Amino acid sequence: MKITRFIPQVVFGENSFNDLNSFIDQAFPNKNQYTVYVIDSIHQETGLRKRLAPGSRDMVIEFNASDHEPKTADVDKVRDDILAEKAGELPRVIVGIGGGATIDVAKAVSVMLTNPGSSVDYQGWDLPKHPSVPKIGVPTLAGTGAEATRTAVLSGPVRKLGINSDYSICNGALLDPTLLRTVPADQEFYTGMDNFIHCVEASSGSAMNDMGRPFAIQAKESTENFFLKEKNYGEFMVGSFLGGCSIANSSVGICHALSYGIAFIRGYRHGIANSIVFNHLEEFYGKDVMTFRKMMEKHHIELPQGVTRGLSPEQLNKMVELAYMLEKDLISALGPDFKKILTPDKILSIYEKM
Amino acid sequence: MKITRFIPQVVFGENSFNDLNSFIDQAFPNKNQYTVYVIDSIHQETGLRKRLAPGSRDMVIEFNASDHEPKTADVDKVRDDILAEKAGELPRVIVGIGGGATIDVAKAVSVMLTNPGSSVDYQGWDLPKHPSVPKIGVPTLAGTGAEATRTAVLSGPVRKLGINSDYSICNGALLDPTLLRTVPADQEFYTGMDNFIHCVEASSGSAMNDMGRPFAIQAKESTENFFLKEKNYGEFMVGSFLGGCSIANSSVGICHALSYGIAFIRGYRHGIANSIVFNHLEEFYGKDVMTFRKMMEKHHIELPQGVTRGLSPEQLNKMVELAYMLEKDLISALGPDFKKILTPDKILSIYEKM
Numbered sequence: 237m238k239i240t241r242f243i244p245q246v247v248f249g250e251n252s253f254n255d256l257n258s259f260i261d262q263a264f265p266n267k268n269q270y271t272v273y274v275i276d277s278i279h280q281e282t283g284l285r286k287r288l289a290p291g292s293r294d295m296v297i298e299f300n301a302s303d304h305e306p307k308t309a310d311v312d313k314v315r316d317d318i319l320a321e322k323a324g325e326l327p328r329v330i331v332g333i334g335g336g337a338t339i340d341v342a343k344a345v346s347v348m349l350t351n352p353g354s355s356v357d358y359q360g361w362d363l364p365k366h367p368s369v370p371k372i373g374v375p376t377l378a379g380t381g382a383e384a385t386r387t388a389v390l391s392g393p394v395r396k397l398g399i400n401s402d403y404s405i406c407n408g409a410l411l412d413p414t415l416l417r418t419v420p421a422d423q424e425f426y427t428g429m430d431n432f433i434h435c436v437e438a439s440s441g442s443a444m445n446d447m448g449r450p451f452a453i454q455a456k457e458s459t460e461n462f463f464l465k466e467k468n469y470g471e472f473m474v475g476s477f478l479g480g481c482s483i484a485n486s487s488v489g490i491c492h493a494l495s496y497g498i499a500f501i502r503g504y505r506h507g508i509a510n511s512i513v514f515n516h517l518e519e520f521y522g523k524d525v526m527t528f529r530k531m532m533e534k535h536h537i538e539l540p541q542g543v544t545r546g547l548s549p550e551q552l553n554k555m556v557e558l559a560y561m562l563e564k565d566l567i568s569a570l571g572p573d574f575k576k577i578l579t580p581d582k583i584l585s586i587y588e589k590m
Numbered sequence: 591m592k593i594t595r596f597i598p599q600v601v602f603g604e605n606s607f608n609d610l611n612s613f614i615d616q617a618f619p620n621k622n623q624y625t626v627y628v629i630d631s632i633h634q635e636t637g638l639r640k641r642l643a644p645g646s647r648d649m650v651i652e653f654n655a656s657d658h659e660p661k662t663a664d665v666d667k668v669r670d671d672i673l674a675e676k677a678g679e680l681p682r683v684i685v686g687i688g689g690g691a692t693i694d695v696a697k698a699v700s701v702m703l704t705n706p707g708s709s710v711d712y713q714g715w716d717l718p719k720h721p722s723v724p725k726i727g728v729p730t731l732a733g734t735g736a737e738a739t740r741t742a743v744l745s746g747p748v749r750k751l752g753i754n755s756d757y758s759i760c761n762g763a764l765l766d767p768t769l770l771r772t773v774p775a776d777q778e779f780y781t782g783m784d785n786f787i788h789c790v791e792a793s794s795g796s797a798m799n800d801m802g803r804p805f806a807i808q809a810k811e812s813t814e815n816f817f818l819k820e821k822n823y824g825e826f827m828v829g830s831f832l833g834g835c836s837i838a839n840s841s842v843g844i845c846h847a848l849s850y851g852i853a854f855i856r857g858y859r860h861g862i863a864n865s866i867v868f869n870h871l872e873e874f875y876g877k878d879v880m881t882f883r884k885m886m887e888k889h890h891i892e893l894p895q896g897v898t899r900g901l902s903p904e905q906l907n908k909m910v911e912l913a914y915m916l917e918k919d920l921i922s923a924l925g926p927d928f929k930k931i932l933t934p935d936k937i938l939s940i941y942e943k944m
Contacts, residue, residue, distance in 0.1 A: 237601060237609040239616070244598040247591060248801040248839075255591040262593070411801075446824035447602040447765075450812070450832055454804035470800035478804055485602075 240447060240484050243373075243384055245408045248474070253412040256374065257289055260329055263408050264370055269328035270294050272318060274342040276301045276334030276376065282418040284333070284376065295321065301337040305505070308355040308392040311341060315348040315355075326350070326369055329407075333374040335427065336382035336389070336506075343388040343404045346371040355390060359397040368403040376415040378472045379427035379507065380434045380455075381480020383409040396496075411477060413469035425463070425537050426507030428472070429528065431479040432459040433510045436524040437489030438482055441568035448485025455479035463531040489569035490520050490578065493562040494586060497555025498543055512539050516589045520569070543590040555587065556580045594801060594838050597727075597738055599762045602828070607766040610728065611643055614683055617762050618724055623682035624648050626672060628696040630655045630688030630730065636772040638687070638730065649675065655691040659859070662709040662746040665695060669702040669709075680704070680723055683761075687728040689781065690736035690743070690860075697742040697758045700725040705757075709744060713751040722757040730769040732826045733781035733861065734788045735809075735834020737763040750850075765831060767823035779817070779891050780861030782826070783882065785833040786813040787864045790878040791843030792836055795922035802839025809833035817885040843923035844874050844932065847916040848940060851909025852897055866893050870943045874923070897944040909941065910934045 247259050260271060270293040277298040279285040290296050297314055299306070318327070326349055332342025346368040348355050358364050373383025386405045387398035398404075416424070435456035438444055444452070458475020462468065494517075495509040504512065515532075518525040532539070544552070559578075560566070566574040601613050614625060624647040631652040633639040644650050651668055653660070672681070680703055686696025700722040702709050712718050727737025740759045741752035752758075770778070789810035792798055798806070812829020816822065848871075849863040858866065869886075872879040886893070898906070913932075914920070920928040 237606070237612050237616075238603070239613070240600045240602060242596040242598055242600065244596055246594045246596065246801070248594060248799070249592070252591070258591050259593070262591075413800075445602070446767075446822070446828045447600070449825075450808035450828060454808060458804070468800070471803075474800045474804060 241386060241402060241405050242481065243406055243409050246411065246477075247409070248411045250414050250470070251412060252410055253284070253287065253374070253415060256331070256410055259408065259410055260331070260372065263372070264328045266328050269326070270322065272297065272327045272330045272345075274299055274314065274330060274332050274334075274338060274345065276338040278302055279333065279376070284415065284418075288333075295327075299334065299338050299341050301334055306337050306341045306344070306388075306390050308359070308390050311344040311348055311355040311390060314341065314345045318345070318349065328370070330369055330371040331374060332371060333376060335375065335377035336379050339373045339375065339382040339406075340388040340390070340398075342371050342373070343382075343406065344390060344399050347388070347399055347401065347403050355399065356392045356394070358399045358401070359390060359392050359395065361400045362402070364399070364401045364403045366403075370407040372408040372410060373406040374410045374412070374415075375473070375476065377419055377423070377427045378416055378431070378476035380431045380483070381477045383411075384477050384480030385483050387483075409477065411473050413473045416469045416473060421535065422537070425531075425535055426505070426511055428459045428463060429511045429514070429531070430507040431455055431476055432528065433491050433514050434479055434488060435459075435482065436521050437491055437565075437569065438486035440521065441487045441489055441565070442571075443487035443564070443568035445485050448482045451478045451482035452486060455482060460527060460531070463535060464527075487565045487568035488562065489565055491517055493559040493566055494583065496562070497558045497587070498590070500558060501547065501551055501555060502543060504540075508540070512543055512590055513586075515539060516586050544587045552584055552587065556583050559583055593756075595740060595756060595759050596835065597760055597763050600765060600831075601763070602765045604768050604824070605766060606764055607638070607641065607728070607769060610685070610764055613762065613764055614685070614726065617726070618682045620682050623680070624676065626651065626681045626684045626699075628653055628668065628684060628686050628688075628692060628699065630692040632656055633687065633730070638769065638772075642687075649681075653688065653692050653695050655688055660691050660695045660698070660742075660744050662713070662744050665698040665702055665709040665744060668695065668699045672699070672703065682724070684723055684725040685728060686725060687730060689729065689731035690733050693727045693729065693736040693760075694742040694744070694752075696725050696727070697736075697760065698744060698753055701742070701753055701755065701757050709753065710746045710748070712753045712755070713744060713746050713749065715754045716756070718753070718755045718757045720757075724761040726762040726764060727760040728764045728766070728769075729827070729830065731773055731777065731781045732770055732785070732830035734785045734837070735831045737765075738831050738834030739837050741837075763831065765827050767827045770823045770827060775889065776891070777861075779885075779889055780859070780865055782813045782817060783865045783868070783885070784861040785809055785830055786882065787845050787868050788833055788842060789813075789836065790875050791845055791919075791923065792840035794875065795841045795843050795919070796925075797841035797918070797922035799839050802836045805832045805836035806840060809836060814881060814885070817889060818881075841919040841922035842916065843919055845871055847913040847920055848937065850916070851912045851941070852944070854912060855901065855905055855909060856897060858894075862894070866897055866944055867940075869893060870940050898941045906938055906941065910937050913937055
């Protein structure tokens, strides 16, 4: 039996960020406890940091998502800092304000406040044993709805793998489309494309079911509308949320499998790595790759060139190996004989084009 | 600030009804408490009643939804019966198994187990003061997702009006598409049309926002696909759920306003009353009325004729009055000057055609 989790309470609307504290008070009324805000440090620059109104006992923790994707060490440190400052007392709620990286830090910390050891121990599926502290996701990027997924993606000493647990899903989300207006154009494009590509892969995979499909269809349409028709930030933000909602009932596909290699070797972020790969997958996702290129063209996006130039055979083999690690997703995309279609040579020939 | 509520845990899939008790145990683990199943008595005939596996302390209560829509007196009686049998002890969960009527009984009873007085006292918005008993909705009809809405529609001595409360929304839903296969063709059509019409009205009303729209679009498409293309019960059932999800962020419109009158005067159920009216609203919902007629034709549906024949002027005036009670919805549909467009004469001229 599989239980699909949805976010039970969502505040949506222009300038709803002003209601954040009322939302917290209504959803988690115990005002004797403190609140932790984890906010992307970019919001020192955007001005959002100043709009936070923490109470005297609340903690505000900045996470520098521009510098690096969340690491298990980051999560452990935030957890330790909170418990040290509050002598072990737990917060009533953790609020993650930022892109998927920052929201994932909030989600992971909420789990680690009540589960012993290091977050490294919980990279995987359903490993935390104890219910977590509640959390609210406040996205300031439109990607693939971290505020709506079970996963808190973390890079550990051994591997990049999420904490996937019923305890790592948000208890609430606040979606204020005006927060998207400070995002740089390139980043807006690549995070939007992550959602688009997720939906393309999900919709064409055999793992998709009737529960996930409508969410992916609408999420995909929201990105196409945004980048090809009209920049409606409300629709775009809800589209990100819906993309997140679809993930539990679908898989990713060939693009994600190949993107991990170039992210690993070249250090590209998730959205841009996916875009670099997707641009060369017309053989698998023909019509959608055409749409993707139309969106790129309209927004004058220039993908990095020569991405795989000068890589050693060892590095390339490592990248093939990383791609094959997404076995379930490749089965969903290509069937159980996926290695006969997506042979190592085939993968290398795609990488060569980048 | 408006908080949109989603059902936090949903089990979906063919034959997932077999997992009902595991779902209950996982979602509400206190096995020392008993469970109440409220089931449409039609399921004596469909065989579903026999598939329930209540524990020795659990209660099974049948509700005859074919006989009448839920009344406040029904809800009060079920509540009293439970508390009498269990000497005031509360159940861990109430499971509503049936169409919207039966699920609404379960939702209303869950509120009345913890709030004093009669359910008549809570017809309206946000009137219950005390958190309710948890409940799970198990739809066996595909309508407009009672398992996903805040409303428990009840007919009281004074009026038909729902209990609308954060305490009347389900805590879980189990969506098993195979349960739809025993529904008679006419009923399947009319409940499906209720969803279709809801979505048409919602999508064209000014009350709709970016949070509600994608749910209504997909819900509408699911009914069109089901009745015009292929009978995919999975998509149809999820479409009903999504229709329910869209309601909190939208309004109904002219069809609902006019349907209350004929439901009141002639006793028609909600779905068929809406269908009778919608068929004559091409002036307002042109393209969608054409689609509706195509669906009717394909499924050889014959709407009742002469519905308003022989009604007295007093009865007709009462019906106009009932229509105007949906003021907010008519403003959403036609603007603040809706009475200049939908004049009493206009309403009567539409009624005359039925």
